[in-house]
Amino acid sequence: MSFSLLRGTIRRNVATGSLPRAQLRNQLRISARRFSTPPPEAPAPKSNTPLYVGIGAVVAAGVAFYAFSDSGNTAIKSGVQAAKVKANFVPTKDDYQKVYNRIADIIDQAENYDDGSYAPVILRLAWHSSGTYDKDTKTGGSNYATMRFSPESEHGANAGLNVARDLMEKVKQEFPWISYGDLWTLGGVAAVQEMAGPKVPWRPGRIDGIATQATPDGRLPDATQGSDHLRKIFGRMGFNDQEIVALSGGHAVGRCHTDRSGFEGPWTFSPTTLTNDFFKLLFDEKWVWKKWNGPKQLEDKTTKTLMMLPTDYVLVQDKSFKKYAKAYADDNDLFFKDFSAVVAKLFELGVPIEQFVSAEPWIMKNADEK
Numbered sequence: 001m002s003f004s005l006l007r008g009t010i011r012r013n014v015a016t017g018s019l020p021r022a023q024l025r026n027q028l029r030i031s032a033r034r035f036s037t038p039p040p041e042a043p044a045p046k047s048n049t050p051l052y053v054g055i056g057a058v059v060a061a062g063v064a065f066y067a068f069s070d071s072g073n074t075a076i077k078s079g080v081q082a083a084k085v086k087a088n089f090v091p092t093k094d095d096y097q098k099v100y101n102r103i104a105d106i107i108d109q110a111e112n113y114d115d116g117s118y119a120p121v122i123l124r125l126a127w128h129s130s131g132t133y134d135k136d137t138k139t140g141g142s143n144y145a146t147m148r149f150s151p152e153s154e155h156g157a158n159a160g161l162n163v164a165r166d167l168m169e170k171v172k173q174e175f176p177w178i179s180y181g182d183l184w185t186l187g188g189v190a191a192v193q194e195m196a197g198p199k200v201p202w203r204p205g206r207i208d209g210i211a212t213q214a215t216p217d218g219r220l221p222d223a224t225q226g227s228d229h230l231r232k233i234f235g236r237m238g239f240n241d242q243e244i245v246a247l248s249g250g251h252a253v254g255r256c257h258t259d260r261s262g263f264e265g266p267w268t269f270s271p272t273t274l275t276n277d278f279f280k281l282l283f284d285e286k287w288v289w290k291k292w293n294g295p296k297q298l299e300d301k302t303t304k305t306l307m308m309l310p311t312d313y314v315l316v317q318d319k320s321f322k323k324y325a326k327a328y329a330d331d332n333d334l335f336f337k338d339f340s341a342v343v344a345k346l347f348e349l350g351v352p353i354e355q356f357v358s359a360e361p362w363i364m365k366n367a368d369e370k
């Protein structure tokens, strides 16, 4: 069966409620797997000799750093990173591709998790670590990966992202030379690409920060608000109306969890495949307020299995937002082009240009590309 046929079948089955949930998940997983084929090769073993020499050289520096940092753990990890640097280890694009491949591998090891993929939650981590940027004070953004630190890690908006941070930590143990900011944003790139989305240009250069660089609560959007709030929050990051709408298309994938945000359910019938379905469904379905004890959210009248947040629904209520939402509903290629550009911009927020290792962003290969 072709992929589009398979998705059509799933859609119909969901619509008529004729599929048990477990079977539906299996089918959804199959549809996602269609795009993330054989497990990538394990990273080639590397000699650690230069690393150990380097570690010796930075012990003193590490101790000094420890005295000034809020976390000894961070000091040790930063020490290892510094050791690699001292040992003249200069990672190449191939080294970053190995990290990408490892993330793609982990994304797929989600048999019993949500819809069978960790990609949505990994994308959300990358977005929340970048979306704290304030263009006026030039604080926040993806540079320092400050969500590692309390209280930012415990901000309400970040509930549940410990799942993604723990997965990324496994990768960090294997590739200690990569900074957390680079790792998390590369995770976002891998998530988009491995969910059959567009290529997202990316380049490394972020550095690890310390706890005092963490951002205050309230910088990320509140899903219960309207268009003024969206413009205020995303305007602070430097995004216009068109970019706000394109970014919101990220809700084509993943789902809400009552124990994280309080909201419940997926936005689309294919929550592990990136498409413009989020926009199509906004226009094609009739959306009604869900009657329940939870926060205000909408459900589709026909199947009652899909959801929209109040902030998603304003995209078809506000005249300016609606124009872009309609354009994306009508044209998946346009959505992919704009989503790729705006996500690339999002992931670079807060990173001084001179920190990047290359003038032009790179295009990373998908796990199944030769």
Ligand code: HEM
Residues within 6 Å of the ligand: 120, 121, 123, 124, 127, 160, 221, 222, 223, 224, 230, 247, 248, 249, 250, 251, 253, 254, 255, 256, 257, 258, 260, 261, 262, 263, 309, 311, 343
């Ligand atoms: C427009 C403002 C936004 C609001 C108010 C918002 C709000 C939310 C909320 C409440 C959840 C549910 C969290 C949970 O319960 O697990 C969520 C999930 C998610 N968001 Fe957003 N979000 C916004 C923008 C974005 C953007 C710009 C992206 C990426 C480009 C994005 C990607 C995601 C993804 C992938 C998930 C699913 C995570 C999962 O499945 O675990 N969101 N968002």
